[in-house]
Structures are given as C-alpha cells and as structure tokens.
Amino acid sequence: SLQDSVGSVVERVREYLGIPVEVQVEWRDDERAFKEWRAAVESVGVFVFKRSFDQDNVSGFCVHDDEFPVIMINNSTSFTRQSFTLFHELGHLLYHVSGITTEDTNYAESLQGSDRAIEVACNRFAAEFLVPHTTFPWHLFQGRFDVRSTVSDVARRYSVSREVVLRRLVDEDIIDRQTYRNYAEEWNRDFRRPEAKSSGGNYYLTQLSYLGDAFLRLAFTNYHTGRVTLPELADHLRIKARNIGALEEYFQRRG
Numbered sequence: 601s602l603q604d605s606v607g608s609v610v611e612r613v614r615e616y617l618g619i620p621v622e623v624q625v626e627w628r629d630d631e632r633a634f635k636e637w638r639a640a641v642e643s644v645g646v647f648v649f650k651r652s653f654d655q656d657n658v659s660g661f662c663v664h665d666d667e668f669p670v671i672m673i674n675n676s677t678s679f680t681r682q683s684f685t686l687f688h689e690l691g692h693l694l695y696h697v698s699g700i701t702t703e704d705t706n707y708a709e710s711l712q713g714s715d716r717a718i719e720v721a722c723n724r725f726a727a728e729f730l731v732p733h734t735t736f737p738w739h740l741f742q743g744r745f746d747v748r749s750t751v752s753d754v755a756r757r758y759s760v761s762r763e764v765v766l767r768r769l770v771d772e773d774i775i776d777r778q779t780y781r782n783y784a785e786e787w788n789r790d791f792r793r794p795e796a797k798s799s800g801g802n803y804y805l806t807q808l809s810y811l812g813d814a815f816l817r818l819a820f821t822n823y824h825t826g827r828v829t830l831p832e833l834a835d836h837l838r839i840k841a842r843n844i845g846a847l848e849e850y851f852q853r854r855g
Contacts, residue, residue: 602695602717609694610728616644621735625757630679633759637683641671641690642814648686650675650810661700662689669693675810680761687729691722727767730760741774747783762787804850807839816851 614620617640627633638648646669653674659681660673671689673682685701692699695718731754740750751769755762763784770780808816816837823833834841 602714602721606721606724606728607733609725610732613690613694613729614732617641621732624759627759628756630683630759634679634683634686637686639813641686642812645669646671646690646693647815648673648812649815650682650812652676657702659701660685660689662692662698664693664696664698678761680755680759680764683730683759684726684761684764687726688722691725692718694725695721723767724771727764727771730764731758731768733768736768738772741769747775747779751783804843804847807837807847808850808854811837813851820848820851 619636619640624633624636627636642648648671650673653676656676658674659677660671662672663670671686671693673685673689675682677685688701689699697718699718699722737754737757740754751762751765754765758764766775766780766783766787769775770777811819819828819833819836822828823830828836830841830844834844837844837847839847
C-alpha cells in the first residue's frame with residue numbers, strides 16, 4: 601500500500617527476485633541488464649511483452665490482473681528506459697492498479713489525489729529499485745561536482761539511464777527540481793533507439809523479443825499437450841500458422 605515505505609517494498613521485491621546489487625553491477629551492459637530484469641520479473645508470473653509503439657511519448661503500460669498481470673514496453677526506447685519502464689509498471693502492479701509510463705518528466709505533477717500519489721510512488725520505486733539508496737555512491741555528490749560527468753559515470757555502473765540517477769539526487773535535495781527538469785528534458789532525447797524502427801532484421805528474433813520467454817513457453821506447452829490447436833496458437837502469437845515451426849526452432853535454439 602502507499603503507507604509502506606518505498607525502501608521496504610524494494611527490499612522485499614529484490615529478495616523475492618533474487619538479484620542483489622552486487623550481481624547487477626557486474627552486468628555493465630544496458631541490453632543485458634534489461635534482459636536479466638525481464639527474465640527475473642517473468643519468472644515470478646508477470647508477462648512482459650514488447651512492441652514498437654506509434655505513440656513515441658509512451659514508454660509502456662501495464663494491465664493489472666490477479667492471475668495474469670501484463671506489462672507492455674515500447675521497444676523503440678533505449679534499454680535503460682525499458683528497464684525503468686519495467687519497474688515503474690511493476691510498481692503499478694504491486695499497488696494493484698493498471699498504469700502507463702510516458703516520457704514527460706512532469707506527467708505526475710499533472711495528476712491529482714491518489715493517481716498522483718501512486719505515480720510518484722511508482723517513479724520512486726523504480727529509481728530506488730534500480731539504484732538503491734544504501735549502495736548509492738553519495739560521496740561523489742558532496743561539495744562541488746560536475747553533474748553531467750558524475751551522473752553519467754554512476755548510470756553506467758548500474759546500467760540505468762542518467763535520469764534515474766537524477767531522481768536519486770532530487771529526492772535527496774542534492775539538486776533542485778528545476779535542475780532535474782533541465783537535464784531530464786535534455787537526456788530524454790536519448791530514450792529513442794534510432795535502429796529500433798529501421799527496416800530489415802530477423803523476423804523470428806524480433807517476435808521472440810516481442811513475445812518473451814514466459815509467454816512462448818506457456819503457448820508452446822499448451823500446443824504440444826493438445827490444449828490449443830495450431831490456428832489458436834497462431835492467433836495467440838499473432839503470426840501466421842506456417843511460421844510457427846520456424847519460430848519454435850529459434851526459440852529452442854536460444855534455450
């Protein structure tokens with residue numbers, strides 16, 4: 601609930617997912633970090649899908665359901681943005697509400713009442729989860745420091761966006777909100793992946809990325825045990841029936 605401290609919620613979720621900060625900082629790669637986080641979240645029953653959205657300002661959304669909670673992420677955004685969106689939406693699911701993540705850094709301020717409280721809590725949850733207060737290198741931000749270079753160094757260490765680090769600083773009143781807005785608006789331009797909407801690429805690998813391991817495993821298991829037919833499977837996967845065999849081969853080859 602909103603009465604729980606964000607720090608205590610993060611500690612419980614970190615323990616539940618089984619990935620300590622010591623493991624996270626060893627990844628040192630934005631794409632790998634997102635894939636590891638996605639696998640961890642899917643392993644506990646949340647289905648994480650991806651698509652390239654037509655709405656460039658939307659980073660993702662979630663649909664709350666007690667049995668089949670769903671998170672959808674905009675594949676056109678950077679991997680660091682995808683990681684933040686993943687945990688922002690997970691925050692919504694923990695608070696038992698559906699939600700949406702936008703690139704507008706002032707979005708929460710436009711809301712009122714419980715909607716605003718939950719949006720603020722989800723932002724804090726995602727930032728605290730990805731860069732926990734207890735391991736944050738606060739000593740680097742004492743006295744005079746270069747915001748641009750220091751924030752960038754810390755962001756690389758945790759495989760997160762620079763805005764996540766900025767959130768840590770503004771929450772602790774190390775920088776003021778206007779400074780946060782100025783840098784966040786500038787760095788928001790980095791959230792787009794120029795190659796994400798380019799033509800070409802491997803169709804089957806793209807579908808594997810879009811659908812996620814958890815859903816594909818469930819779908820193929822139900823197909824091979826006779827619970828769904830081939831046309832039904834194609835409908836669930838949103839691909840042509842003739843492409844099912846090749847998709848499964850790619851899925852098995854990936855392990």
